[in-house]
Amino acid sequence: MDHHPAAFLFDLDGLLLNTEPIHGQAWTVAARHYGLELSEVQVLSLRGRRRQDCAEQVDRWLAKPVGADALLAIQQPYAKAHLPKAPAMPGAETLVRYGHDNGLPMAIVTSSSEEAVSFKSRPHPWLNLIQTRVYGDDPALVRGKPHPDPFVLGAQKLGCATSECWAFEDSTAGRTSALAAGCLVWVLDSTKPEQLNGNPRTIKTLQRAIDDLVNTSD
Template identity: 30%
Template sequence: MFAGRKFAAFLFDMDGTVINSIAAAERVWAQWAHRQGLDVAKFLPTIHGVRAIETIGRLALPGVDPIREADALLKAEAADLDGIHPIAGAVAFLGSLPPERWAIVTSAPRELALLRMKAAGIPVPSVLVAAEDVTFGKPAPDCFRLGAERLGVDARDCLVFEDAPAGIMAAEAAGAAVMVINATHQHALETRHTAIISYDTVSIAVDESGWIALRPERAVEAC
């Protein structure tokens, strides 16, 4: 697992990576998709890891304003926090990190991100990059580059924790190393990157310069 490598900082996606909000998100999006006459079962897998405005925009639905609809969805998601909980081991793992060496980089709007982190008991980092902070969302690398910049490091020296293909592509494009979190997948995501299903399987060591090494605690699933 990244043998002999140390990282300047860790960058975490939020939904599906440090919290499990799938049930809440899919409840809201399923209602929206039904109103639009979409095939709900086919549509729902496309919402994860991508900003709402881009998910709606690429549908090119006649008479649908992506900005207005994304705003309405934000309000609906902010009102539905039932069943949101942390990924196993995430709270303790984040708490073990030097505060100045990690950030959350999410496709969710800041308001929703803060509500979901509070609901899941996830600590709010000093650096939070949200949907409104970038012009182009994942799979563009802008968000991870911005997260690294705000921490004062280079994205190429970071380890990104992700669960969705769009986020993995964004991390790769930013030049970062990638750890895939399979905690919320019914079937393990096919990836060339190292993958884990729980933060209980990993720990860290911090050197005198503040760089972080990742260590396996138990068996790690490598895909």
């Protein structure tokens, strides 16, 4: 697992783009519309999961369920209005360009739909360096995160074994998915001490992964 990676598998939201606060607020607005004030724990538990899965979960939390579609009718307009304003995460563009410049196959493995990725990515042309994508609505995807299917599919699309891939994640669902798929997982979490051995590894900034890559290449 300590070898140089054969490929990079990147989450998008909260890893390459700082969209998670917007997603969290969008679900908060939708739940509040139907009388529920989401707790911080509830909002965090939605991270990394597909939109439909999140809507169904929020609906289960409601005292009087209204259905996923009713929640999405409130959540989606808020998200679409604010997500294009989301900045890149620190070090994200540098890491992607490192992979591109060094000929590493790369894929985005996200729970977001293809449409959502399109409008979130538009202000960030450097994301076009990653041509291979696994979307939350990918027709080949049976189950989303936290199941291993998204990262298994991403590795297959790149022609690599998951055990040869470095996966970059920030959410519990994403970390669980990538670990179950057999990847070496780098978890971006600025609130926890860094752990650069074993699997998963915890980093406060994406620059730490670049430093490790440079050291591995020496």
